Amino acid sequence: MIGEGDSKETRIYLIIAFIIVIAVIFAVVFSGIQFKQAYIHHEFLNEKWFENLGERNSGSYFLGLEKWGSLTYELDCNYTTYLIVTTIRTFVMMDEEGLSDEIEETIEKALKLGISLDNNTKIVGERMLKNGHKTMYIVYNGNDTSKNSYEQVRIIGEVWNCGNSGTSIICLGFSQISDNSHNNSKINTTYWEKIIGDEVGTFGTMGFQREDGLIYNVICH
Numbered sequence: 001m002i003g004e005g006d007s008k009e010t011r012i013y014l015i016i017a018f019i020i021v022i023a024v025i026f027a028v029v030f031s032g033i034q035f036k037q038a039y040i041h042h043e044f045l046n047e048k049w050f051e052n053l054g055e056r057n058s059g060s061y062f063l064g065l066e067k068w069g070s071l072t073y074e075l076d077c078n079y080t081t082y083l084i085v086t087t088i089r090t091f092v093m094m095d096e097e098g099l100s101d102e103i104e105e106t107i108e109k110a111l112k113l114g115i116s117l118d119n120n121t122k123i124v125g126e127r128m129l130k131n132g133h134k135t136m137y138i139v140y141n142g143n144d145t146s147k148n149s150y151e152q153v154r155i156i157g158e159v160w161n162c163g164n165s166g167t168s169i170i171c172l173g174f175s176q177i178s179d180n181s182h183n184n185s186k187i188n189t190t191y192w193e194k195i196i197g198d199e200v201g202t203f204g205t206m207g208f209q210r211e212d213g214l215i216y217n218v219i220c221h
Contacts, residue, residue, distance in 0.1 A: 036165035038220035103157040114146030135160040149181040164221035
């Protein structure tokens with residue numbers, strides 16, 4: 001004869017089993033949905049810009065319910081300059097607060113690389129990309145102390161949700177704008193302009209108003 005306690009335990013086990021079965025079904029169905037990795041078309045990469053294939057990275061969590069992948073675009077010159085485009089698909093898309101947290105976390109990663117940021121130069125804003133998405137961004141000036149020379153740098157963290165692909169996109173742009181190692185005191189923002197430039201000149205019209213900006217032309221759906 002099954003007692004009342006045994007009956008309660010049986011119900012609990014059945015509920016747990018039901019939850020596990022549902023989770024597995026969701027994992028199988030959700031993992032079967034194509035994961036769309038955001039990228040930059042090669043037509044916007046000139047002779048110095050290239051994707052570093054060795055830096056491609058990806059992973060998944062929670063039985064494949066969440067996936068991520070990142071692509072790194074670098075500049076072949078004396079100025080350390082790169083753009084990392086990371087795509088994340090979570091079971092529930094991030095809200096605006098979650099996106100803001102992602103920007104801060106993305107910028108904090110730069111600090112671990114010997115980068116000091118000037119908080120007085122912090123710029124926060126929004127803009128529209130060519131793909132039609134409204135983004136949130138943070139821009140900083142800073143200094144790279146990881147080298148023998150003390151170099152000035154600029155960093156941007158920019159994020160948005162892509163409802164068409166069900167993903168969140170996180171961009172981290174980094175550009176060295178001085179070259180003290182070669183005794184060149186002149187500030188060079190040419191490569192920085194390529195990273196953040198857009199058609200309407202969100203960051204300025206002199207050099208920044210351009211149709212070939214890298215982040216501006218990210219393809220995510």
